[in-house]
Amino acid sequence: MxxxxxxxxxxxxxxxxxxxxxxxxxxxxxxxxxxxxxxxxxxxxxxxxxxxxxxxxxxxxxxxxxxxxxxxxxxxxxxxxxxxxxxxxxxxxxxxxxxxxxxxxxxxxxxxxxxxxxxxxxxxxxxxxxxxxxxxxxxxxDYVGVLIAVLDRDYKLIHINQKGADILGYNRNNIINRDWIDLIVSESYANLVKRKYDMLLDGIMNEPECSEYPIMTITRKEKLFKWHYSVLRDAKGNITNILMSGEDITEKRKDEIKLMEYAKELQKSNEIKDLFTDVLRHDLLNPAGLIKSFTELLEETGTNEKQQRLIENIKKSNLRLIGLIDNAAKLAKLESINEMAFVKTNISQMINDVQDNFEQDLKSKNITLKSETYGQHPALANPMIEGVFSNLISNAIKYSPENTNITVKVEDLADKLKISVADQGDGVPDKDKEAVFTRFNRLHKENIKGSGIGLAIVKRIMDLHGENVGVIDNPQGRGSVFWFTLKKAL
CATH class of the missing domain: 3.40.50.2300 (Response regulator)
Structure with a gap:
C-alpha cells in the first residue's frame, strides 16, 4: 500500500x-x-x-x-x-x-x-x-440502542423499546396501542407512510426495506429518521406485524447538505476563477494585441513629431497593459496549482538566457548586468523558475537609475543554491520588505507605473518549490538584493 x-x-x-x-x-x-x-x-x-x-x-x-x-x-x-x-x-x-x-x-x-x-x-x-x-x-x-417498534396491521404500536420512548419523550406505557401514524408521523408524510406499510403488510415490498421520514416528538419537534423494516409472520407464514428500527439522521443530513453546498461553492469559485482567467487571456489580451499591431502600422506612416510622441505614448501604455494582463493570468493559473514537478536545471544557462531577453532594456538605460555564476550550478526546479529570474531582473531594471549596475550571483549553501539579484536603486524600506511580495502591493514610485503582480508571481512559484525568497538592503551601497533558494540537483 x-x-x-x-x-x-x-x-x-x-x-x-x-x-x-x-x-x-x-x-x-x-x-x-x-x-x-x-x-x-x-x-x-x-x-x-x-x-x-x-x-x-x-x-x-x-x-x-x-x-x-x-x-x-x-x-x-x-x-x-x-x-x-x-x-x-x-x-x-x-x-x-x-x-x-x-x-x-x-x-x-x-x-x-x-x-x-x-x-x-x-x-x-x-x-x-x-x-x-x-x-x-x-x-x-449497537451499544446504546436505537428506536425499535412493532406495529400491527392497523398501524397500532404494540411494542417500543425504552430507548425509543425516550427519543420521543413519551412514557412507554402511555403510547402502547395508539396509532403510530397519528401519534408521531408528520401530517404531510402520513399518506406516503401508510402506502409503504400497506405494501409491506401485503407482501408486495421485498424485505429488508428502509425509508426516511420525519417524526414528531412529544414537544412537536421534528426529527428526521431513517427506518429499517422487516415483517413478522405467524406459524402459517402470514404477515402479522411490521418490525422497524429508526436511526436519527437529523444532524447527519444537515452535514450532508453543508457538504453539497460546499461542493457547489467550490465549483462556482473555480468557474469564476476560470472565467476571470479566460477574460484576461482572450477578451482583454486580443484587443490589446490589435492596438499593438495598429500602433506599429501608424509608426510606419508619415507623421509629424507631435503625432509620433502620441503614438509612442500609446505604444508604451499598451505594452504595460499587455504585461499586466499576462501577469494577472499567470498568477491566476499559479493560484490553482498545488504541486509541480521538478527537473534538473542548469541555473547558469537560464540566467544567461534571461539576460539576453533584456538586452534592449539594459541598453536603453545604460545599465550593466554582471553575472557571477562560475559554473553550471544544477538545481531541482520547475521550468516556471525562469519566471522568477525574469521578474527579478525586470524589476531591477525598472527601479534602477541609468548608468548603474545589476549583479546576479549564485552562492553554494551545502545542499542548496542561493541566487540573488542586486540593484543600485532606491531600495526597499524595512517596513515594506515582507509586504512587497503581497499581491498588488508595490512601493510608491511617482514615475513608475506597475501593479506589483510580478513579485507575487515570484513568491507563489517559490512557495510551490517549497523554498524561501526575500529582500535585503544592498551591502555594497544603495539599492536592494532580492534572493531565493533552490535545492541542488545531484
Whole structure:
C-alpha cells in the first residue's frame, strides 16, 4: 500500500494513456484500461478513487461505462471525469445524465487536469468521511440502542423499546396501542407512510426495506429518521406485524447538505476563477494585441513629431497593459496549482538566457548586468523558475537609475543554491520588505507605473518549490538584493 489515491485511466489510445500517466504517476497510483469491459472489471476489483474516462471508444463508449458505474454498481461515490473532444451541448447533457462529475476537453491540459482531480478528490474525501461517521454511528447504536417498534396491521404500536420512548419523550406505557401514524408521523408524510406499510403488510415490498421520514416528538419537534423494516409472520407464514428500527439522521443530513453546498461553492469559485482567467487571456489580451499591431502600422506612416510622441505614448501604455494582463493570468493559473514537478536545471544557462531577453532594456538605460555564476550550478526546479529570474531582473531594471549596475550571483549553501539579484536603486524600506511580495502591493514610485503582480508571481512559484525568497538592503551601497533558494540537483 502506497497511501496514494488510485486513479483509473480508460482510453483506447495508447499515446493518451501514456501522456496522462506521465502527468499523474508521481502523485497517484495509476491503473489503466483500454476498453469498457476491462474498465468495469477493474472498477469492481480495485475500486479506484477517481476515473478518467474517454468518451469515444470502440464497443462500449464512455457514456455507457459511466452509466453502469453510477447506476448499476453498488459502490461508494467514485468521481468520473469524462475526457472528450466532443463539444456539443447535447454531448455535455448526455454526460450529466449518465452521472459524470466533470468534463475535460482533449488534449488534456496538465494544470486544468490537476485542478479538477484535486477538487473532486477533496469532495470524495468529505463524502468518505461522512460515510465513516455514519458507520461509527451504527457501531455506537449497537451499544446504546436505537428506536425499535412493532406495529400491527392497523398501524397500532404494540411494542417500543425504552430507548425509543425516550427519543420521543413519551412514557412507554402511555403510547402502547395508539396509532403510530397519528401519534408521531408528520401530517404531510402520513399518506406516503401508510402506502409503504400497506405494501409491506401485503407482501408486495421485498424485505429488508428502509425509508426516511420525519417524526414528531412529544414537544412537536421534528426529527428526521431513517427506518429499517422487516415483517413478522405467524406459524402459517402470514404477515402479522411490521418490525422497524429508526436511526436519527437529523444532524447527519444537515452535514450532508453543508457538504453539497460546499461542493457547489467550490465549483462556482473555480468557474469564476476560470472565467476571470479566460477574460484576461482572450477578451482583454486580443484587443490589446490589435492596438499593438495598429500602433506599429501608424509608426510606419508619415507623421509629424507631435503625432509620433502620441503614438509612442500609446505604444508604451499598451505594452504595460499587455504585461499586466499576462501577469494577472499567470498568477491566476499559479493560484490553482498545488504541486509541480521538478527537473534538473542548469541555473547558469537560464540566467544567461534571461539576460539576453533584456538586452534592449539594459541598453536603453545604460545599465550593466554582471553575472557571477562560475559554473553550471544544477538545481531541482520547475521550468516556471525562469519566471522568477525574469521578474527579478525586470524589476531591477525598472527601479534602477541609468548608468548603474545589476549583479546576479549564485552562492553554494551545502545542499542548496542561493541566487540573488542586486540593484543600485532606491531600495526597499524595512517596513515594506515582507509586504512587497503581497499581491498588488508595490512601493510608491511617482514615475513608475506597475501593479506589483510580478513579485507575487515570484513568491507563489517559490512557495510551490517549497523554498524561501526575500529582500535585503544592498551591502555594497544603495539599492536592494532580492534572493531565493533552490535545492541542488545531484
Amino acid at each position: 502506497t497511501g496514494k489515491d488510485k486513479i483509473l485511466i480508460v482510453d483506447d489510445e495508447k499515446i493518451n494513456v501514456a501522456v496522462l500517466t506521465s502527468y499523474l504517476a508521481d502523485n497517484y497510483d495509476v491503473i489503466t484500461a483500454s476498453n469498457g469491459e476491462e474498465a468495469l472489471k477493474i472498477v469492481k476489483k480495485e475500486e479506484p478513487d477517481l476515473i478518467l474516462l474517454d468518451v469515444v471508444m470502440p464497443g462500449m463508449d464512455g457514456f455507457d461505462i459511466c452509466k453502469i458505474i453510477k447506476h448499476d454498481y453498488k459502490l461508494d461515490f467514485i468521481p468520473i471525469i469524462m475526457l472528450t473532444a466532443l463539444t456539443s451541448r447535447n454531448d455535455h447533457h448526455k454526460g450529466i445524465e449518465v452521472g459524470a462529475d466533470d468534463f475535460l476537453k482533449k488534449p488534456a491540459d496538465r494544470f486544468e487536469l490537476d485542478k479538477k482531480i484535486t477538487a473532486l478528490l477533496r469532495i470524495k474525501e468529505h463524502h468518505d468521511s461522512l460515510l465513516q461517521d455514519r458507520n461509527k454511528a451504527y457501531e455506537y447504536l
